[in-house]
Amino acid sequence: MSKITRLFILILFSLLTLPVFSEDIPEDVSVVYFSKEISAKSILKIYQKIKGNVKGEKIGIKVHFGEDGNQTFLNPELIEPLTKQLNATLVETNVLYGGKRKTTDSHIKLAKEHGFTFAPIDILDSEGETTYKAKEKLKYFSEVKVGTHLDKYDTIIIYSHFKGHGSAGFGGAIKNVSMGFAPASGKLQMNTAFVPxxxxxxxxxxxxxxxxxxxxxxxxxxxxxxxxxxxxxxxxxxxxxxxxxxVPDKNERHSIFLEKLVEYAKVIQENKNMVYINVLANITAYCDCMKMTDKPFLPDIGILASTDIVAIEKASHDLVNKECKCDDAFLKENQVSGYRQIEYAAELKMGNIKYKLVDIDKD
Ligand code: SF4
Ligand code: SF4
Structure with a gap:
């Protein structure tokens, strides 16, 4: 047997004896964890699955405190034990429009009235704004504006109420990052800007x-x-x-708005370590910014967690549609589709649109 033949057999043998992981998940598929149980205990349990990606000491949890008069925002008791366990800070930014969440003092006061009394609250843009640069040229933005305090945190847990939204179709993790970290000037860039x-x-x-x-x-x-x-x-x-x-037509403007949300989220994702928890409860047509309590149009579904923002949004959207027995529950309910958020985020390679749903209730 020649040296070359012996070498070939050796390489072949080495390859054949490499361990085979039958459970390996392809690179273009991300894991999204799911629990049907909507409770603080379940949030603690699902967090264990993604905590490997939580880096550093200073942890922020991005929440939505709910507008004055709204009652469908996520119950603060759900997130209280995790916040305390991580010694985390609840973070938010002030809103663009009028109301108690427009200024820092009245925003924090309202948050406390709504039960968020168990941890420090940091309004990220209370002392101004800074810019995060995009790694590559995007369609609309080369940099985005965020509240200056965002720099203080090593990791942010994006804790989102997945429900409908009047102009975005739905609000989940993408919107919670983009609008959620932008100061008023950044919100304005996304809300009103469109190229004629x-x-x-x-x-x-x-x-x-x-x-x-x-x-x-x-x-x-x-x-x-x-x-x-x-x-x-x-x-x-x-x-x-x-x-x-x-003026670009209505559909075109809507699509531009959604793409701007996604670009903001992408640039923030490039600059900040984040993991994601979506809660599919109180699924209303409109968002928690409404000064009213909207009636949920679907039963509660569960809690999802992932380290991939695209996968968790796609999985949440799919579960809502499955419950609705339709192709796009938000288009059906409030005549606005938000699907372009997911599609464009996948196009910008912010994560995988393919996912594997892992039911942690079976653990
Ligand atoms: S004037 Fe027209 S082109 Fe100039 S910034 Fe305004 S919308 Fe854009
Ligand atoms: S006609 Fe309109 S586009 Fe042309 S130069 Fe005048 S303002 Fe500009």
Missing amino acids: NYDPEKCIECGLCLLDCPENAISIKPVVVDTKKCIGCGSCISFCPAKVFT
Whole structure:
């Protein structure tokens, strides 16, 4: 037997004797843990499955305290034992619109009135905002704005109430990260900004846009809007005498809004270690920002946890649809689909859209 043949047999033997892990999960599949039991005990148990990804000493738990008058936000008792066990801080940011959650003092007061009295509360943008840079150029953002206090935390547990939302279709982990960490100015960038459509053929070369666009985002001959500079203020739609600029249609604007949410979440994910817990209880058509108590349109489903933001959102969406016996429960209930959030997050490689659901109640 020649040396080469002996070497070949040796390599082949080594390969054949390598351990085979029949339970191995392919790289493009992420594990999402599930428990039907919605309780503090169940949250503690499911956390054990993802705690390997929780790094450092300083842990924040991103919660939503519920708007004044709302009663369908997640019961604080659910998260109390885990918060105490981790010596964690409850974190949030102030909202863009009016109400008690707009300013730090009244926000914290409302949180306490709603039962969040068992841990320190940190309003992340109470002392200003900072920017996180994107690792690669995105469609809308090269950097995002977050509350300065976010820098203080090694890991954030994104604890989300998965339910409907009037403009995003649904609110889960992606929205809890994007809107949840942005100061008012960042929220505004996501909420109102949209790049106008334009027809260069109509331009009469008056030059007004070169003077009036606040971001110098427009060039002419031919007309081009620099999407990286445009803040979507919409001024050009009114000042252009030749009606070159128009509002994108409703569906297009909706899709842009969802994609902006996702891009914010992606840049934050690149800069901050996070793990995710979604609670599928009190599944209402509208969110906990509503100053009213909406009636759930589905029965409670359970708790999910994962280290993958795309997988947990897809699994949550699938479970809601299964309960609804429909393709898109939120589209059916509030006429707004949020699915583009999941689809675009997968396109941006924020995680795997394929998942394996592991039922921890069988442990
Ligand atoms: S304001 Fe309108 S018409 Fe005037 S240069 Fe700009 S795009 Fe053309
Ligand atoms: S929407 Fe505002 S920022 Fe964007 S191109 Fe028009 S005027 Fe400029």
